[in-house]
Amino acid sequence: MSDPAPPGLADGPVYLDYNATTPIDPRVLDALLPYLRTDFGNPSSSHAYGGAPHAALDTARTRVADLLGARPGEIVFTGSGSESNLLALQGVMVRGQRAHLIAQVTEHPSVLQTCRALERLHGVRVTLLPVSSDGHVDPDALAAAIGDDTALVSIMVANNETGVLQPIQELAAIAHRHGALFHCDAAQAAGKIALDVDTLGVDLLTVVGHKIYAPKGIAALYVRTGVELEPVVHGGGQEHGLRAGTENVAFAVALGAAAELAAADLTDGTVHRIARLRDELHRKLTEALPCRLHLNGAAEARLPNTLNISIDGCLGHEMLAAASEIAASTGSACHSGTHTPSPVLTAMGIPEQRAMATVRLSLGRWTTLRDIETATAALTKVVAT
Incomplete structure (x- = not known):
């Protein structure tokens, strides 16, 4: 402890x-404070003041990636778990040719309400899978619901109320057999159980700072290399062009430090x-x-x-x-x-x-x-x- x-x-x-x-873990707070006090520069600046923030942002991205078994270039920093979920769901559904989205009835409201918005605004067809009395999604239910028009399946790793873990590997395999992408909201799971994006077989995965002892207002979305998303914030091309706006370096550093501590929690x-x-x-x-x-x-x-x-x-x-x-x-x-x-x-x-x-x-x-x-x-x- x-x-x-x-x-x-x-x-x-x-x-x-x-x-x-x-x-906020005191060690996380210690890590972020220099980027509010002294290393304040824009990480995109080419002069001396941009160097330390740029390097810190790279380190933070690597630490988050390491927690997930991902590559640094696959991590996109966002402002919240809700934003990460929005980028994943809307980013897939408004870009692709398929118009069917599958989630489950006990998803976080940020997923469920995004589904409803996509129905209302973009004509997306949404299927919400039921859960059993112990809170699990039946893979057979996904197999019965999925089709050639399914673009994305979004199933959370762990429920925020009950803590119930879903059979993500099996569900993701079903999605991929039908050519669909698979997204996980891992806000509750990250740092509490081991997560490896390759083992899970997911294409997109949400991590949230304030669930792992970092501040509120910072999160990340893992985006597997080759997956194309439509940005939800357009602008200067930050975060691989998926989330414009000058990066919140201090809070990204905090998320990276928290991810490193979370990885230690899983082994110590x-x-x-x-x-x-x-x-x-x-x-x-x-x-x-x-x-x-x-x-x-x-x-x-x-x-x-x-x-x-x-x-x-x-x-x-x-x-x-x-x-x-x-x-x-x-x-x-x-x-x-x-x-x-x-x-x-x-x-x-x-x-x-x-x-x-x-x-x-x-x-x-x-x-x-x-x-x-x-x-x-x-x-x-x-x-x-």
């Missing part, structure tokens, strides 16, 4: 919402430590709340840090509001004071009452056993009252 923890975690409730966002035991803490939290809550606690999503094929549970007789948002010792999230959405079930859990066939009783507890780099004990005590106390 890195030391020290970010100041933002000091003296606050136990943070168990790492899937929503991560604090950090990920396994987090998984053990997650399982300990699950065990303690199950023992404290016998016959009342339900795991949502697959028990095995999921992210090592994610625990999505429902507790009978409770409402998730009320539990978390009362358990002030912890900071976590529910899967429900609040509209004008009215809470509705998570669309992800609804798509999995989970009844409304159970879906409304859900909390998502997501662990991270600075989670400790004491945090697990605090969370168990807090939730147990709230449920008992």
